[in-house]
Amino acid sequence: MKKKMNIALVGLGTIGSYLLKYLIQNKNQLIKKNMAIPNVLKVCARNRNKKRGIKIQKKLWAKDYKEIIKNTNIDLVVELIGGSEGVAKKLVFESLRNGKHVVTANKALIAKYGDQLSEIAEKKGVNLEYEAAVCGGLPIVRSIKEGLIANKIQKIYGIMNGTSNYILSSMQKEKMHFKDSLINAKKLGYAENNPKSDLNGEDVASKLKILTSLCFNSFINKNIHVEGISNIDKEDIINADQLGYNIKLLGISDIFKERICQRVHPALIKKGSYLSNINGVLNAVVIEAKPVGQSVIQGEGAGPEATTSALVSDISSILRGNIKYPFSISKKERKKFKTSDINLRSYSAYIRLEVKDISGVLTNVTKVFSKNKVSIKRIIQSPYNSRKNSRIIIITHNSKDILLSKTINTLARKKFVIKKPKFIRIEYI
């Protein structure tokens, strides 16, 4: 007889409802592929009466999440509440402590409490799976943990947020302002009503922290440089375009001399490079590793369909009894790496200044650069048609990030500089 696994779904928003429908409609197929029965025993949500496009039998409803934690018949809890605190946190911690497997799409929770949670899972011999928390439908977690298990990973980077990538792509394609592009993204369902964490880089930061610890067998490292895209102007997109670049929000993590450097920021990347062609809501992640070389995984990073694909892959893995350490390797083997600050890295950079159109400005600007030992590769000065000021665009040679910052800060204080200078790093990836 086939093994039966009792599942509880907690959180029935768009994703939870889609998953529930999927599990009911595809039960037979999952049994055939996994040699075990996924049986949805309980569901739980704040509002029972919300329209979900699916009939939920009365007996399926649990009173609250505490009932789920206590119910000894439940083998596997799927947490789809979200947020790193409150009910989601309690549910996942307590479920693991009670020896239940957990599948979650909650990146904030894993990025914050992943180390403690995986310790409990390891102690209890249960799975804690979170494929859906990182880049939706891309099988990236599974590929790092299983498909690329043979490899020593040196670097992971990519486009990990569909909302910001949609906004930047459409700013580029339609020569739109940030605000208009955001309004469009909301209309089309590509941005949430409150898209703050998508735009300020925090969403990518959570994903990157998780990927970093997976790739380098390290504990989750909270030292990360994060910038978002709200400051990117249409003007910068157009300038970059003319100079042969696209602007993308990147998450990058690498290890060098036993130090990890994690950073999230917009960057100019050469047109024609792989990531420059990733447009719209797509996600794409590149892994550099030995012996395999460079591997790329690209796909839909969000939405109920892609997320369900990831959740079901985790549920299936547990159905097949594929017990693994949540972070590839036992707690006692995970390492605590030192971090390397982005300040110590070197970049070429794109800098845009709005300056008063008075004589000697260019000389004064270039002086600031040479004082800070930042050498200029390219400089373009042109008047703003609409106002009396001038625009100066500078592409620098490779310079220490800290010197670039100093240069910008010095410039910002000059009287002839009218607005806060714009500074975007260039990544040759």
Added chain:
Amino acid sequence: MKKKMNIALVGLGTIGSYLLKYLIQNKNQLIKKNMAIPNVLKVCARNRNKKRGIKIQKKLWAKDYKEIIKNTNIDLVVELIGGSEGVAKKLVFESLRNGKHVVTANKALIAKYGDQLSEIAEKKGVNLEYEAAVCGGLPIVRSIKEGLIANKIQKIYGIMNGTSNYILSSMQKEKMHFKDSLINAKKLGYAENNPKSDLNGEDVASKLKILTSLCFNSFINKNIHVEGISNIDKEDIINADQLGYNIKLLGISDIFKERICQRVHPALIKKGSYLSNINGVLNAVVIEAKPVGQSVIQGEGAGPEATTSALVSDISSILRGNIKYPFSISKKERKKFKTSDINLRSYSAYIRLEVKDISGVLTNVTKVFSKNKVSIKRIIQSPYNSRKNSRIIIITHNSKDILLSKTINTLARKKFVIKKPKFIRIEYI
């Protein structure tokens, strides 16, 4: 105490030697990640004295492959001999029959005998894993079987042969002839001494047959249209380039109205499309599926490093006891689909004719097209500088493949057509 798994490696060429070295050097890491010990108990190769850059203890050598089959201490056999018949076939069949797990990089064997082999594996409850047989380092088999397990796949396509892609890319980049590009590829180690199966499409055909059966839960289907790249001239590459296309060797498989259509052929694809940017020895596979949407996996398709990455992922999966059906699903659930012939598909096509430079030729050519109901989208006639003939390049509208073939065959018989007409399909992917 940790479970120990005794492994035998059969075939110690470039890949086998690299894998052996890897398994010895990374044993501890694999134990940590898989909670079981991969112990190389025996190796076997035709020539013991070949230089392999690794010291092999005397006690490791098996007399011959039969000793491996009979040795009841061996749990897992890694077959790296190659070829669909002879020793490789006997070794894999007999090892499975004797209840041993098998890992292989042998695409010809799996494409030919995969159905029988998986039946034996299923009966014996052992694994038959072949990630390394399909696109080297890309975790494509594992992604279909596990990461994308939730999905109903409709189409799979991509660039699946590094050698031919290297040749086509360098023909394009360096404006080289096929022969010169092939010589280069051999020098650089990107083409074997006998690259026949890489160039005639057979290598891609084997991979595609395996992927098709995985994607559609079908038995291996031998009905496949196969063309290689040996007929692609520098001239066609240049013409395509000027018209806004690159030429790539594609493997494509889809299912429509319960019929599978598998085909391997060179195709013009729009510049700027994802696959058009995959150059050199890279492989890239695109999967269209529900609910996840489009997924892409890209990486190194060949070489000892990438192949070892794939082999070790299979070995690790077995170490963790992740028993699965070799083709995702039990034999009794796999389907036998009808096939749809490429003849019934519709394509735009690129056609190049070399014709005598006499009056009325163009009219005669266009007549052949209209008689066969193939309508012309674009036609360019220009003289060959070096000889007295003319070149006619035609891009057709979408037409049934069978009508395109008829058109070509009729043209080939005309006296004013000097050489066999060149015909390459256009794929809008």
